[in-house]
Amino acid sequence: MTASASRPDRFKVFRAELGRALVALAMALAVAFLIILGTSADPWQAFSTLVTSPLSSNRTIGLWVDDVAKLTLTGIAFSLVFQARQFALGVQGQVYLGGLCATLVAMSPIGTTFAAIPLAIIAAMIAGAAYGFIPGYAKARFGASEIVSSLMLNYIAILVVNYMVRAHLAPPNTGQLMTARFPETAVFPAIIPGTRFDLGIVIALVTVAIVWFALYRTAWGLKLRLVGHNPRFAEYAGIKANFIMVSAMTAAGAVGGLLGAVFVQGRAFGQLAIDFDGNLAFEGILVAIVARNRPLAVPFVALAYGYLRQGAQLMGFRSDVPSEMIAVVQALVILLVASSFTLPGRRFIARLLGRGEADPSTAAGGSR
Amino acid sequence: MPPLLQAESITRIYPGGTVANDGVSLSVGAGEIHAVVGENGAGKSTLMKILFGLEQPDAGQLRLEGKPIAFANPREAIDAGIGMVFQHFSLVPSFTVYENVALGSEPRSGIRFDREKAIAQVRALSDQFKLRVDPLARVSNLPVGQQQRVEILKALYRDARILILDEPTAVLAPQEVEELFVAIRALVAQGRTVIFIAHKLPEVLAISDRITVMRAGRTVGEVATSEVTEKELATLMVGREVSLGVERSQSDGGRACEIDTVSIQSEAGVSLATDLSLNVYAGEVVGLVGVEGNGQAELLEAVAGLRSVTSGEIRLKGENIVPLGVLDRRGRGVASIPEDRLAEGLAPGATVAENLVATRLGDPRFVRRGVLDLKAIRANAIALIDRFSIRVGGPAFAVGTLSGGNMQKVVVARELAEQPELLLVNQPTRGVDLGATQFIWASITRARDAGAAVLLSSADLSELLALSDRLVVFYRGRIVAAFINSGDLSAETLGAFMLGLETQDETTMKAALR
Ligand SMILES: Nc1ncnc2c1ncn2[C@@H]1O[C@H](COP(=O)(O)OP(=O)(O)OP(=O)(O)O)[C@@H](O)[C@H]1O
Ligand SMILES: [Mg+2]
Numbered sequence: 001m002t003a004s005a006s007r008p009d010r011f012k013v014f015r016a017e018l019g020r021a022l023v024a025l026a027m028a029l030a031v032a033f034l035i036i037l038g039t040s041a042d043p044w045q046a047f048s049t050l051v052t053s054p055l056s057s058n059r060t061i062g063l064w065v066d067d068v069a070k071l072t073l074t075g076i077a078f079s080l081v082f083q084a085r086q087f088a089l090g091v092q093g094q095v096y097l098g099g100l101c102a103t104l105v106a107m108s109p110i111g112t113t114f115a116a117i118p119l120a121i122i123a124a125m126i127a128g129a130a131y132g133f134i135p136g137y138a139k140a141r142f143g144a145s146e147i148v149s150s151l152m153l154n155y156i157a158i159l160v161v162n163y164m165v166r167a168h169l170a171p172p173n174t175g176q177l178m179t180a181r182f183p184e185t186a187v188f189p190a191i192i193p194g195t196r197f198d199l200g201i202v203i204a205l206v207t208v209a210i211v212w213f214a215l216y217r218t219a220w221g222l223k224l225r226l227v228g229h230n231p232r233f234a235e236y237a238g239i240k241a242n243f244i245m246v247s248a249m250t251a252a253g254a255v256g257g258l259l260g261a262v263f264v265q266g267r268a269f270g271q272l273a274i275d276f277d278g279n280l281a282f283e284g285i286l287v288a289i290v291a292r293n294r295p296l297a298v299p300f301v302a303l304a305y306g307y308l309r310q311g312a313q314l315m316g317f318r319s320d321v322p323s324e325m326i327a328v329v330q331a332l333v334i335l336l337v338a339s340s341f342t343l344p345g346r347r348f349i350a351r352l353l354g355r356g357e358a359d360p361s362t363a364a365g366g367s368r
Numbered sequence: 369m370p371p372l373l374q375a376e377s378i379t380r381i382y383p384g385g386t387v388a389n390d391g392v393s394l395s396v397g398a399g400e401i402h403a404v405v406g407e408n409g410a411g412k413s414t415l416m417k418i419l420f421g422l423e424q425p426d427a428g429q430l431r432l433e434g435k436p437i438a439f440a441n442p443r444e445a446i447d448a449g450i451g452m453v454f455q456h457f458s459l460v461p462s463f464t465v466y467e468n469v470a471l472g473s474e475p476r477s478g479i480r481f482d483r484e485k486a487i488a489q490v491r492a493l494s495d496q497f498k499l500r501v502d503p504l505a506r507v508s509n510l511p512v513g514q515q516q517r518v519e520i521l522k523a524l525y526r527d528a529r530i531l532i533l534d535e536p537t538a539v540l541a542p543q544e545v546e547e548l549f550v551a552i553r554a555l556v557a558q559g560r561t562v563i564f565i566a567h568k569l570p571e572v573l574a575i576s577d578r579i580t581v582m583r584a585g586r587t588v589g590e591v592a593t594s595e596v597t598e599k600e601l602a603t604l605m606v607g608r609e610v611s612l613g614v615e616r617s618q619s620d621g622g623r624a625c626e627i628d629t630v631s632i633q634s635e636a637g638v639s640l641a642t643d644l645s646l647n648v649y650a651g652e653v654v655g656l657v658g659v660e661g662n663g664q665a666e667l668l669e670a671v672a673g674l675r676s677v678t679s680g681e682i683r684l685k686g687e688n689i690v691p692l693g694v695l696d697r698r699g700r701g702v703a704s705i706p707e708d709r710l711a712e713g714l715a716p717g718a719t720v721a722e723n724l725v726a727t728r729l730g731d732p733r734f735v736r737r738g739v740l741d742l743k744a745i746r747a748n749a750i751a752l753i754d755r756f757s758i759r760v761g762g763p764a765f766a767v768g769t770l771s772g773g774n775m776q777k778v779v780v781a782r783e784l785a786e787q788p789e790l791l792l793v794n795q796p797t798r799g800v801d802l803g804a805t806q807f808i809w810a811s812i813t814r815a816r817d818a819g820a821a822v823l824l825s826s827a828d829l830s831e832l833l834a835l836s837d838r839l840v841v842f843y844r845g846r847i848v849a850a851f852i853n854s855g856d857l858s859a860e861t862l863g864a865f866m867l868g869l870e871t872q873d874e875t876t877m878k879a880a881l882r
Binding site for chain 2: 012016217218219220221222223225226229230232233234235236237238239
């Protein structure tokens with residue numbers, strides 16, 4: 001994307017994309033409603049909890065915004081590797097490792113100084129970057145599938161972090177599965193006091209801006225996108241595809257590590273616990289798919305998806321819908337939304353709506 | 369009796385606002401071979417996609433045997449007896465021929481796929497219509513020409529009465545074109561109807577009964593093939609007279625590129641080219657002649673830096689460039705127009721502007737301290753779009769939405785944006801219309817006259833004869849003959865050497881190799 005004037009009908013493309021996202025949202029709600037209908041004694045009440053509860057108090061709004069920040073970061077990390085057409089799924093591992101390193105800084109003597117927040121963030125990003133680099137290097141050097149190696153690394157990171165917490169970092173002889181709370185200097189300040197509305201959302205938005213700039217305004221970003229569009233062409237044009245691939249995975253790893261710091265240093269935790277990500281890291285895949293890997297769309301998708309996610313969790317607490325059902329709704333929504341963004345799903349919807357097929361050129365046209 | 373298939377005043381406007389069809393009419397009689405010709409971007413493929421239900425017209429009416437009909441999707445068109453073969457095939461490479469043909473309409477016994485029956489049916493069809501191909505072969509192992517036969521069989525298997533072929537000859541070698549024509553004649557002899565798109569007028573004149581000419585989204589004429597000459601047809605297509613003559617090189621520069629006993633092996637260790645020695649002088653075009661797969665394409669790739677050589681040197685102005693990477697070679701003035709623009713020459717999802725600078729991301733005019741200068745990139749695109757008459761809505765359009773010939777112009781524009789020292793060209797005018805062919809030839813000769821040494825490979829012998837100052841014939845990875853292109857060198861002479869039927873004596877060859 002280069003020009004500001006005479007874009008190929010940006011408005012139409014935008015409308016088509018927005019329509020697609022709204023269809024995804026409507027589908028998610030419809031599925032949720034059907035499942036609630038089947039499992040709840042008072043389906044209407046449960047459903048209204050789902051769609052209204054996130055706005056019910058300052059506290060729940062804070063929970064929502066906190067999720068949005070985290071979903072934005074993981075969505076950005078996935079968008080970055082997906083744009084280079086690498087299917088590295090290592091964000092979760094980077095989050096754990098980043099969280100661990102941020103914790104080590106926060107619990108060290110530095111933790112009580114003013115350098116605690118920036119240094120912990122930097123440590124987390126370096127750890128995440130290193131963890132993102134490994135599958136990239138393994139692919140460039142040995143042709144190892146990045147899908148397999150990044151998933152393996154996720155398990156390793158989770159196991160290592162959980163072990164570290166249990167055996168070394170938790171206060172001794174308490175049996176707790178979390179560390180003590182960090183000193184206040186190492187925890188993000190709240191923007192609205194008493195809520196989880198903290199520095200995390202600012203960090204997320206700044207990251208969006210930086211990644212957008214890197215992708216669309218730098219030579220590195222253009223090369224990355226060219227490699228993603230057509231690796232053979234990139235090679236022919238003299239672009240070092242391997243370097244781009246490894247650096248994209250490393251940069252995404254840094255974002256993943258950053259998310260780890262946002263997790264443990266955010267007001268929601270302020271400490272390191274086992275299994276702390278609640279699988280949120282993986283949901284970035286969904287956010288990235290719906291946002292079509294465009295950084296500027298990611299926060300908006302995160303806003304909508306985070307709302308549903310929060311609503312579903314609150315519904316789990318406040319209604320008789322069994323909490324397992326919440327997981328089923330989530331899984332089904334992921335499945336449906338993801339498939340509606342591939343061709344057969346789109347055709348199906350187009351037919352349902354009695355329209356012609358979505359034009360492939362609009363999909364290829366706008367790439368932001 | 370009404371014509372078999374009619375399109376009346378069809379209009380199609382793409383979401384980007386491009387008016388691809390603007391009141392087009394087409395009338396195809398039963399049992400005829402109907403050619404549709406027109407420049408790149410005239411709207412031929414769009415019209416065919418409408419006939420096949422892949423695009424919906426914004427206005428206009430289709431009629432089948434006089435009755436109004438509309439296709440919401442290809443399924444309905446197939447049910448109405450229409451089949452289409454696209455320029456870019458849609459076969460499953462890991463499947464066998466019969467599996468690909470039957471895919472989606474498999475014969476069944478109970479719930480089982482009745483393989484025996486499918487194989488027998490494919491065999492019968494392939495005999496009936498002279499489309500020779502082994503039903504049990506894996507598609508990924510077949511050459512392009514045979515893959516195309518599989519596509520045609522696929523349509524016939526679904527009982528296509530009307531077969532649409534979108535630029536079927538663009539991917540074929542000359543002998544394969546002949547075989548395709550035999551099959552097409554067999555099809556009409558047995559009552560089928562064929563709609564055929566091509567850019568090479570001699571082919572159109574050889575095969576068709578009637579010709580519809582399109583220009584800029586409209587129908588500008590329909591003529592009986594027997595009543596028209598090539599020249600008249602060209603004038604009708606382009607709207608002005610065209611001549612494809614090319615001036616021979618005048619200049620006589622120094623040696624620009626020396627290819628010195630180069631051998632090339634595939635990754636699996638199979639020898640692809642052996643002991644190639646060849647010099648190219650500044651200001652001349654050297655044509656690489658040979659049936660595809662005899663080492664010409666591999667040599668071009670090796671010079672471009674996309675393939676390693678096992679021995680020998682390639683010298684550019686005296687410097688051995690074998691150890692250099694693609695970017696360093698480009699920096700020394702090597703430009704290359706690759707064989708397959710979609711697979712290699714372009715990133716279809718990226719914009720025209722991005723594609724036009726993709727090879728120059730080290731250039732401080734476009735990138736400073738790693739940051740793109742969007743203004744300069746856009747200005748560069750606008751200038752090149754204008755200079756090379758690329759038909760596109762603007763620099764921010766995705767290359768993938770351009771018509772085939774315009775995509776090729778994007779590649780040519782990028783490679784010739786700056787005067788190269790050594791220009792490597794492979795199949796420059798495949799699927800490109802007459803006007804654009806003339807333009808691309810002129811661009812190559814202009815680069816030559818400005819001092820570029822040009823290595824040209826093409827499956828089209830008339831193109832090689834028109835452009836080359838010298839010709840070198842490849843056979844089984846070796847250079848077997850060389851000629852100075854004088855007026856009396858003919859395609860037949862070259863053909864005999866290409867097929868290994870004749871050999872040239874050492875001294876004649878040495879003389880022509882300079
Ligand atoms: N999917 C699309 N979206 C937007 N514009 C398109 C699309 N497909 C084609 N066009 C535009 O419509 C016009 C007609 O294209 P079409 O492919 O029908 O031409 P054509 O006559 O087949 O050309 P060629 O000989 O180069 O194949 C061109 O200007 C092209 O850029
Ligand atoms: Mg076409």
